[in-house]
Amino acid sequence: MTNRRFCRLPSVLSALLLALTPLVSGNASAQEKKVFHFNISPNGYPPYLIVDQNSPSGIMWDVVSRIAERLGYSVVAERVPRKRVDQMLLDDYIDGTPRAREWTEHAEKFIFTDPVVKIEEVFFSPENSGFRYETPEDLFSKTIVTHLGYHYPKLEPYFTAGKIRRFDVSRDRDMFTFVLHGERFDAAVADKLVGRWILRNEDLQDEFRSSDKGISEYGFRIMLRPDWQSFARGFNAELARMKENGELEAILANYR
Numbered sequence: 001m002t003n004r005r006f007c008r009l010p011s012v013l014s015a016l017l018l019a020l021t022p023l024v025s026g027n028a029s030a031q032e033k034k035v036f037h038f039n040i041s042p043n044g045y046p047p048y049l050i051v052d053q054n055s056p057s058g059i060m061w062d063v064v065s066r067i068a069e070r071l072g073y074s075v076v077a078e079r080v081p082r083k084r085v086d087q088m089l090l091d092d093y094i095d096g097t098p099r100a101r102e103w104t105e106h107a108e109k110f111i112f113t114d115p116v117v118k119i120e121e122v123f124f125s126p127e128n129s130g131f132r133y134e135t136p137e138d139l140f141s142k143t144i145v146t147h148l149g150y151h152y153p154k155l156e157p158y159f160t161a162g163k164i165r166r167f168d169v170s171r172d173r174d175m176f177t178f179v180l181h182g183e184r185f186d187a188a189v190a191d192k193l194v195g196r197w198i199l200r201n202e203d204l205q206d207e208f209r210s211s212d213k214g215i216s217e218y219g220f221r222i223m224l225r226p227d228w229q230s231f232a233r234g235f236n237a238e239l240a241r242m243k244e245n246g247e248l249e250a251i252l253a254n255y256r
Helices: 004-031 059-070 082-090 156-161 172-181 192-201 226-245 247-253
Strands: 034-039 073-078 096-099 117-126 143-147 165-169 187-191 208-210 216-224
Touching: 034 059, 034 082, 059 073, 059 216, 059 226, 059 247, 082 096, 117 172, 117 192, 143 172, 165 172, 172 187, 172 192, 172 208, 187 192, 192 208, 216 226, 226 247
Parallel strands: 034 073, 034 096, 143 165, 143 187
Antiparallel strands: 096 216, 117 187, 117 208, 117 216
C-alpha cells in the first residue's frame, strides 16, 4: 500500500519554495546598491571635477564617491550643462551637483550639504598688465571674463548697471585664453585653485598673476533636492569624519 504522506511531500515542498521565493528575491534587492546620479558637467571643473580621462576624478568626485559608497550608493556620472542643472535636478534626472549656495538663484528650492572645501574667487590678469583690484570700483569700465551661467553676487549690481562688463565663456581654460590674447579683456575671475591648476597644466604660470584680494569665499557643497535630506545627514557625518581623520586633507594634497 502506498504511503499517502510521501506522495504529498513533493507538493508541499513546491508550495513552500514558491512561498519563500518573494522573500529571497526581496532580500537580494535590498542588498543591491542604490544609485546616486551626480553631475560632473560636460567640461568638468578641475581640479574639483576632472572629466578628460577614462573615468572621472577630482576633489569633489573623490569625496562624493567615497562617502556614497559608505552610505550604500554607487555613483553614476552625468554631464549636464550649467544652465540646465537646476531644473534637471528638480525633475529627478540627476540627484546632486557640486555648488556653492551663494551661486544659486533659487537656493530655497534645494538643500545643501556642509562645505567640502572653500572656494576663493580672485582675478587673474596678464603678468605685464597694470590691473589691480581692491574694490569693485577698480573694475568700472573694464571687461571681465566670467564663466557662463555663474552668479557673482558682489559684482551683479555693477554688471546690471553696465558699470562693469562681463564676457561669458563655457570652459574655464578658455577664460585665460581670451584674457591673454584678446585686447578688450582685462581679467578673468575664477577660483584660485582652479586658476592655478589650469595655468600649471597649460604651462602659463609665468603669463598671469592673481589678485591678492578676491570677491568671495564660499563653501563648495553638494546641492540636492529636499527629499534627499537623509542622504545629506549621512554625507555630513561621513564628511566630518574625513576632516577629523585627515582623509580629506590627503585627497586635497593629490590635486595641489
